[in-house]
Amino acid sequence: MSNISKKKRIFIFCISLVLSFAFIALTSIYFLFLHRYKGRNIVNSWSETDQFDITTIATVEKQKDKDFVILNLADVQICDLENPLIHLTIKREIEYLVQKTQPDLITLTGDQTWSNENLISLTELIRWLDSFKIPYAPVFGNHDYGNEKDSAVASQNYCCDLYERGKYSLFKRGPTNLGALGNYVLNIMEDGKIYKTLYMIDSGFEDKITDMQIAWFKWNADGIKTANNDVYSQSMVFLHKPLPEYAHAYYSLPYSQRTEINKYHHYSLSGSTQNGFFTAAKGAGVTNIVCGHQHGNNFTLQYEDVNLTFALKTGELVGYYSDEEVYMNGATSFILSGDHVEIINNFVDREQFHITKPINEE
Ligand SMILES: [Fe+2]
Incomplete structure (x- = not known):
């Protein structure tokens, strides 16, 4: 019993x-x-008649008589359901790039994650970024909150919440009536004066920058101009999708020059279909525009006195391109020195970082 x-x-x-x-x-x-993590739904409508207040713009300090280095991470594209070794590889690559370039600011031009499974990967990425103790400023791409519009486990609002909680994050969700949430402005300050303004623009899910975004951009540029002795501050724009002017600049070159510039010219140059943002930016002190999105492209072309950069893709894989000849991996850095912006592509070595078997993470 x-x-x-x-x-x-x-x-x-x-x-x-x-x-x-x-x-x-x-x-x-x-x-x-x-x-589905919906996040905080904060309604914050903007109007052109709103009073501009420069104190609401986040600032980063530039040391006097020292170059200011921006390291841009483009299309990191991590996903919760991936092999964890891929995450580890990308983490190590980013650590290497940070160590190599010693940035004062890290920008991320969108598609930090991809697929609908983005909760673990974004949380993890923010943890990595915070570990560097360097300010960082992300914009959204078309994959950050889902493969269909806002279909991911972490919604656009929740992604905003996560970025806003990041200890070294400068991300601040913008007005809610611009068509996309991730629009904000940063000023790099030197000796109490504005050295550069960075416009972080959310190119959204639907391939266009809205008229409201352009109006909001001009409102900020004019407000900063007033605070800057009535002169537009020298500025840079960071966004995910290329403006149509990228294609105009590229296709206005002779064919031989095009193939020289872009070995992988079979990759699309398409992105945003909006035609007014470039003109607004050019007229408001913007000297450099930086985008990601098309992983196989990596070049800078000057178009109507503005440098248009396709930033180098960051992370082990080129992504949905299966062409083995293409190994675009690293990050573009921008060295700001006086009025000059030097653009450097920092490639990483595939063999050095490709992790094929489990190792102990320090
Ligand atoms: Fe993209």
Whole structure:
């Protein structure tokens, strides 16, 4: 009798164990991959008649008589369901790039994550970025909050919440009536004066910069101009999708020059279809525009006195391109020195970072 009872107890114990594991596994799957994190829905409508207040713009300090270095990470594209070794490889690559370039600011031109499973990857990426103790400023790409519009586990609002919580993050969600949430402005200050203004523009999911975004951009540029002795501050724009002027600049070159500039010219130059932003930017002190999105492109062309840069893709894989000849991996850095902006492409070595077997993470 006592034997039966012992077997029964073991049986009940085993069943309880299995049910507990199943419960934990199903709960984890639900909260990591199925539940939608909606985030805070903060309504903040902007109007051209609003009073501009320069104190609301975040600032980064530039040391006097020292170059200011921006390291741009483009299309990192990590995903929760990927092999964790890919995350580890990309993390190490970014660490290498930060160590190599010693940036004062890290910008991220969108598609930091991709796919609908973005909760773990974005949380992890923010943790990596905070570990450098260097200010960082991300914009959204077309994949950051889902492969279909706002379809990801972490919604656009929740991604904003996560970025706003980042200890060294300068991200601040912009007005909610511009068509996309990730629009904000930064001023790099030197000796109490504006040295450069950075416009972080959300090129959105639908391939266009809205008229409201352009009006908001001009409102900021004019407000900063007033605070800057009535002169437009020298400025840079960071956004995910290329403006149509990228294609205009590229296709106005002779064919031989095009192939020289862009070895992988079969990759598309297309992006935003909006035609008014470039003109507004050019007229408001913008000297450099930096985008990502097309992983196979990496070049800078001057167009109507504005430098248009396709930033180098960051992360081990080129992504959806399966062409083995293409290995575009690294990050573009911008060395700001006086009025000059030097653009450097920092490639990483595939063999050095490609992790094929598990290793202990320090
Ligand atoms: Fe993209």
